[in-house]
Amino acid sequence: MNVSTRAVLTAAAAAAVAGAAVLGEATLVAVAGALVLALSVGWPVLLDLPTRLGSSVVIALGGAGGVIAVTATQGQPYLRELPVVVALAVLLSFVNELARQDGRHRLVESVTGTVAGVLVVTAAAGWVATGRAPVGDALVISGAVALALGAGVSAVPLGGWLAALVTTAAAMLGGGAVGAVMPVLDTLAGALLGLAVGILVAALHVLFDALPALERRTAGVAALLLPVSVSGIVVYVVGRVLVG
Template identity: 65%
Template sequence: MEASTRAVLTAALAALMGVASFVVGFDALEHLGELPVVAGAILLALAVAAGWPLLLGLPNVLGSAVVIALGGAGAVVAVTATRGQPFLRELPIVIALAILLAFVNELARQDGRARLVDSVSGTVAGVLVAAASAGWVAAERSPSGTALVVSGAVALAFASAVSVVPLHSWHAPAVTIGAAVLAGGGAGAAMQEFGLVVGGTLGLAMGVLVAALHALFDRLPALRRRAAALTVVVLPVALSGLLVYVVGRVLVR
């Protein structure tokens, strides 16, 4: 999968998360509540789980994928079931249980447990990435939740789309971050629930994230495999959930 294709798909996924949040406010869909955002977050976690072991070349692909899927989906369910701030207070428990499950997964291996440290650390890292998608649900419940999620999603979509523009050296990340700041600030102002500062800060976070992930993963040989490429597509969207929530928690009252 080409870098441009991955960037477009990431932008599309970010836009879908924004749409999922936006439709929550429609009277005709009021009975669904936050279900569209919850469903989107669970799908993000499962998509991360599907390709993360292949992306990192972990020795026990199936076992690691199951642990990551359970940890990520469990995190979303835990945040959804939590009432009252802070919405992420049950998240450490879920992650701790997933880490224990990662060790159980290693004990169940019948292949001599080669590369044990790589397998455990890679699986735990995947759990953390997948669990970050629960941040979208927490952000949706925050004050000005829809505006927060939509602004973050717009900034992420623009950053992803711009990240593959062929520029030299440091110009590429600078343009990516700049586009995200402008998009986030514009979306925040358009939503009329917070000013340019919050939207711009969201954009800055999204831009830095996309630029960093682009530099880290864009040239990995594992991207020739479809599942690994899918995980790289989903990765910025999953991680952004936690960033959006943190920015909203700090700056939006």
């Protein structure tokens, strides 16, 4: 899966998040759950972890637990139970290593990769938390549109700092445009939200797009969904700062 294809599919996934926000909380929870499932399968392949099945199970349980915890939490802050879920998933990652029967080679790499996967998938719960917050639908749509534009522009082969700047600018433009038409937001808030998402997309593009594992389909899916999942927590935090 080449860079252009991944960029287009990332933009499509971001558009799906925006559409889910319009359709309601249940749809947004379902989309977050789908992100968790896809990432839990592809993440161990992307990082070439030694025990892919065990790591996938731990990551899936952590991500699903995060989405369920955020959905069930009554009253703000909606992410207050998420650290407990992450802590339990980290403990589970050690149990996974204790259960290995292969000599536990590459132990540190396996643990750190699995824990990193847990953090990535639990971030998807941020979309659910954002959607439940005041003016949450507007924040989700603004962040998702910024992500879609930033991801789409990242496919342009500019290279270096120019590519990062263009990606961030496109995300700011998308977020600002949505903020301008949303009665509960404004252009500045939308643009700042787009700035945060754009920096994230540009950074992940640099970090992961050169990995040889991306030749595998499941790894490519994980890479293209990575910005969508991580943006969930970014949009929630920035949205809380900007609009409360």
